[in-house]
Amino acid sequence: MTANLYALFASHFPADKTACCIETRDGQYYTWGDVERASARIANLFSSLGLPPGSRIAVQVEKSPEALILYLATLRAGFVYLPLNTAYRSAEIEYFIGDAEPAVFICSPKNFGWVAQIAFKAGTRHLFTLDEISSGNQGRNSGSLLARAMHFPDHFETVEKQADDLAVILYTSGTTGRSKGAMLSHGNIASNAKVLQQYWHWQAGDVLLHALPLFHIHGLLVAANGALLNGSKMIFLPKFEAAEVCRQLPRSTIFMGVPTYYVRLLADKGFDSHACRNIRLFVSGSAPLLADTFAEFAMRTGHTILERYGMSETAMLTSNPYDRERRGGTVGLPLPGVSLRLAVTGSDGLSSLCGAGEIGDIQVKGPNVFQGYWRMPEKTAEEFTEDGYFKTGDVGKFDSEGYLAIVGRSKDLIISGGYNVYPKEIESVLDEIDGVLESAVIGIPHADFGEAVTAVIVKRSDAKLTTAGVIELMKTSIANFKVPKQVFFADELPRNTMGKVQKNLLREHYSGQAAVMP
Template structure:
């Protein structure tokens, strides 16, 4: 028999020899040993086996963050099924779409949502609906409690599906990105080496686990290294900072870093044991990058990835590989091909802006039940079109300029929002900004700037536009500017530009 390519088998093989050592320690003082992780995931896998599900069934999960939710993920891999994590913010219309589209054999939801979720699931033909609370309650654990705590991981090939992640669906219906055991394991192994994971590392985990960042990058990183996890059910800057002296690695979205910088307890002394701070899922402002280095003595490592590919690029961890540069996402990871192309899929010259295309063992298998969409997103020579717009500078660092769908074409000229936002963010009193395109009768589309001032600062919309006029070509200047208390964000901290576009779409009509 060939070696088992089941991702769980690789994670389990990396458990330390001492299975009674602490694997996970929660913010409410619960401790789980490596033996607990092995036994509990076996019991959950045996429960799934007992349901006589078709091979490779989808298991849809919308629950609050808990160690048990992570164990369910491991159990789904172990039993050879396909994990389908769903954002806890999704409401009934969204859940109905996902359930009808993915046709899961099992749905697991929070106890408080069982009434409406089970109704949707049963009507769509799902036969098994369980509950799982963040306090170790629910029918899932009750049913698993009587199962054996021994389980042999199901044989899987590297190309077999391990997970489906639905994209945020800011343009049209969400698409289910199909990730294989090979996609996930290859990326985890590359990151283990590239980010210098070492014996004794301890991870502070304060991210959601329905997303690539928290579920795959963070959890796979710690488990593949046999590292202890300090588990935070939700992000509280004070509690995370209090845990830093016991940890070495932290992963967060930029918003988390901004919130920690607002705490007086964040000092160089508090971060003395830390080895690495990693940021991703949304752009990190150079101001945050510099403020963090000044306060803590640590330089944040920014990286870039997406649901369809897991991680693609990273600023260097080791000094010999280069410096960590603000405003960039570093170099393509080992084994990842990355090129910047024009609309004809031809590479542009160095420093020129174009669409980012990638290739490698981490790139997904395609979109669930969308063969035409999958074909559209790959070039004839097999490169995946990420939808991100960027450039590669003369030192090989990748810069993300924006999403292709955020590109503004005004009077026939291309306007890249990230460029204009960069200038606005440097202005006195500005905390952050977003530029979106809205319909215009003369130009087809024009930019509208939405600006958030720093606490206590006064920012005038007219002054922002006037300052830009002295620095940029006229076609790049926003036709309107609004000053607001905050920008709309999703749960991963990304600015929801689709909401801003919708809000201002009738400005010039």
């Protein structure tokens, strides 16, 4: 029996192929039959290109039903799906194409010119476009991908795959500034989807309100995969808008979001218990949920948010229980099949395990844990212990009943609005600005974003740099979610005796500025 992830999903599609699979905000319906036929056409197109086994299909397109169908078609055809954040600009895309060497790249028509120059120069042979939904194309998507695919048959025999075969590569930045491609197999993703379906009690008749992006593990491998595996309808929103979410909530039973979404819902006057009357489950992840948000949400709606913990390399690792106490400030218990431990390394270099209440490095093992980093065998080896546990880089502690609380991160990762931001990457761009002597990037607590990317700059005495000017320059170089919310200027950066910048002192000094940030 094939381990192809698409075959797993298809085995749970409803028998009634005329039932709705995806509904857009403007009422367009895509039936389960539509999804099967459209994915077959695209899979046939890919198969006609003569691509080598294991070829990567890189995708940087706006969210749409067709974008999800493209994901399914890639799996169905036996190739490797590589989603990229739509905010990435040319320098970032050039790196991803050079590193992953995709055989096919699919982008939005508006980006075709500059993407084509990079892709063809790097040797990518096939470039297609996938447009956003608009009234001009009768509410359906367009672009060269669909124009080519429509000429192919709408039946396709799903390619046989083994559980260890590569299915998806998710790029996650490193503190060195170089992005790493986390390799997830069909078996990795399937095991996690099956566990979550049971653990979160997915039911017949569930409707998922999908407001997350599709290039992120949360929106793709947790939310969308959950609905596909359960044969559940999805209401697809192109992006999160509090007012639109409030309008669609009464027609839904499940909603998943990052903490920023819940903060913005609580700020909307139309959000109350009546709007949530049919919701069965609210899930939060990708960043820490503030205790105040957790408490206010329960008070306003009568619902307790279920917070969970995972990462690109492992999919989901822990979750608060569905039918037992959900504890604020924790990410719950290890999921079935996941072995999670906390370890500390002493001055002698030896590791020991932590007991309840003790803080340690989070290490995990399980069928959901990735195969390693793309073309980085040495980095992969560094991140695993001798007995096969993956070192997450996060620090946590268990309470007396085994609930895990994330205390911090051993690396300088900033999570802003649910997106991972690594300071070194931002600092390398800042340091190229004329007049900047050196910089340090930190995360400061922020009521909306969880953490706000903040830059501290030491400038030349004659430099005429301003906060607004630096921010505008950054917007032309990197994705908007990485751009600092605030820039401060200092005479020098605090350092220890070894010359390392003491970012903890910077965070302490500037943390009071969070209230004035936009």
